[in-house]
Amino acid sequence: MGSVKAKAFMALVGGLFISSSSFATMTLVSISGASNQDISDATKPKIYGGFAGTCASGMDGTSTCDSCTGADIGGSKLWPCNKTNAYVNLNLVIRTSFQGAAGTSPSPFVKVGEDKINAVTQTVEDGGTILNTQIPWGTLCGAANNDSNCKASFSKDLTVGIDTTSNGTTTTESLTFTVTVRYVDSTTPGTEWFYTDCNTTASADNSGFCHFKAYPGDGKIYADELVISATKLATPLGGLEYSNLVFFTEAEQTTGEAETAILARLSNASTYYSVSVNKSADPPVADDRITGLDNGVHYCTVMANQDTTGIISFFTPIPGTPGSPVTVAELCTTPSEVIGLLDDKHCFIATAAFGSDMAPEVQSFRDFRNKFLLTHSWGRSFVKFYYKHSPYYANLIAESEVSKGFVRVGLWPLLFFARMSVAFGFWTTLVILSLATLSIIELYRRLVLGRRFRGEL
Incomplete structure (x- = not known):
């Protein structure tokens, strides 16, 4: 009796083995017919389709087209467009490599989300190791959001795969992509x-x-x-x-x-x-x-x-x-x-003192230069002189943290003046600071020098 049970168990295991299946991951070979792609993550590449405007030519079904035509739409020649524009009858072609032998019944498939779609063309090439999948964008958009005209934006998973059977074992290999479509209406101003x-x-x-x-x-x-x-x-x-x-x-x-x-x-x-x-x-x-x-x-x-x-x-x-x-x-x-003397937009001494030409203090000096110095002949002459001689001193400052500290302290009054000038105007700032300076001198003269003169100090 025990031997009968043992035989039955072995038969069950053998049946499971014969009808067993395994899973493997495909590898990407190439993508074409997309507005853009990002394959930096090989486990889940990204495919982009951009739909904006209509191309005047180039819609051959195999490559994107340029919809930036300069036509007058809605009273404007500036409207959303795409130099790698997708269109509904453009074929998205994905070539993937798989390991399983084609066997007796290769069965490729495409899924959008969890749903398989049928209106695609899939062929096995290169001796049974490359799967070529062609999907019209209209078909993909229709499966993703029921809009075969691709006039709605979406982001969905697209899975390309194949089942191969050899010696009773079915191997499923697949690769999942993130497909993102953006649509912008280029017919009516929005x-x-x-x-x-x-x-x-x-x-x-x-x-x-x-x-x-x-x-x-x-x-x-x-x-x-x-x-x-x-x-x-x-x-x-x-x-x-x-x-x-x-x-x-x-x-x-x-x-x-x-x-x-x-x-x-x-x-x-x-x-x-x-x-x-x-x-x-x-x-x-x-x-x-x-x-x-x-x-x-x-x-x-x-x-x-x-x-x-x-x-x-x-x-x-x-x-x-x-x-x-x-x-x-x-x-x-x-x-x-x-103006080309300022080709790299450097402010040498300030850059050395504050550590970067992107520092906000350096940008403030740059704004002052752009708005005031370069708008006057005397200012341009000063800038030319500065750019000729300042690199030498900037190099000396950059070599010493102590020098940087002293120069930063010395630059703060100039920075204050530059920022006030940008905010209120050069001449307004000059008048305000001149009056403030005269007021301080007058206070000093009356409160300090006056008391000394009277013998109170």
């Missing part, structure tokens, strides 16, 4: 078309950067006085951030052309410059220079925010449009070789 200029106060109405002022350099323009919104780098779609700051720029066509005419030509198809965002900096921008420009040529530029899906939105509100506080002087300037 809240994501323009930022609310925040100047020195971050506005809750914005996300990303919401203020700058064009400042001339040598063959370049600096995006000076950058301000970032209260919500920092987060986009209106939760979990998605801005990755670049972009500028669209137009140059004068004839010498002396009116700035209003230059501004009127600005569109999202104008010359395009991209600056990467550095989240560890404050403000979080790695490089604020628009380079490759011609000295002596007048330029006007607008700023916009570009997210990880490639969508460019929240443009600078053009001066003269209803409710825009932005002035022409903030957007237009002329690169100059003279």
Whole structure:
């Protein structure tokens, strides 16, 4: 009897072994047909699709297209667009590598969330080790949020996998992606078309950067006085951030052309410059220079925010449009070789004393230089003299902590004057401090020298 039970048990175990299955992880080979991708985490890569506007050409189903066409929409040539725009019949192609032998019944699958979808093309290539999966974005959007036109934003898990059976054992291999889609309506002016200029106060109405002022350099323009919104780098779609700051720029066509005419030509198809965002900096921008420009040529530029899906939105509100506080002087300037003496925006001695050219004290001196010294011929002469001779002394200061301390003490009165000038104006500050100095001298003369003269001390 015992032997019968033992045989039955062995038969059960053998049956389980024959019909057993195992699980393994696929590895990513390549992704194409996406607006952007992030494969830094190999265990769960990220795929981005950005839908903003319609491309004039290039929608061949295999690659993204440029929807920044400069067309006049809603009375504006500046509207949300994407230079790597996705569209509904664009195929998202994911190639993955798997280990299991194809066996007798390879069965690939695709899931959005926990639901399998069927309207996809999956083929096994390279001798049975590479799975090629093609999914039209319209199909993916329809499965993710029931909108096959991809006119709604979402973030969902997408799993690509395959079951292979060999010698009675089924092996399931899969790789899960995070797919994030952002859609911005580019047919009707909306809240994501323009930022609310925040100047020195971050506005809750914005996300990303919401203020700058064009400042001339040598063959370049600096995006000076950058301000970032209260919500920092987060986009209106939760979990998605801005990755670049972009500028669209137009140059004068004839010498002396009116700035209003230059501004009127600005569109999202104008010359395009991209600056990467550095989240560890404050403000979080790695490089604020628009380079490759011609000295002596007048330029006007607008700023916009570009997210990880490639969508460019929240443009600078053009001066003269209803409710825009932005002035022409903030957007237009002329690169100059003279200003180029300040090419790296250094303030040598102050930088050495305060330890960094990003220190707020150094920025205060820089603001004073930009607003007052460089706007007068005598000021420019002083700046040229300073930049010629100060590096030597800055190096001496940087080598000694004691020297740094003495110089910081000596710079504080100048820093106070610089900050007051930026806040109230140069001449107003000069008058206020002059009156304050005369008052102190007069008090000293009456209360101290007078008492000495009368023999009271």
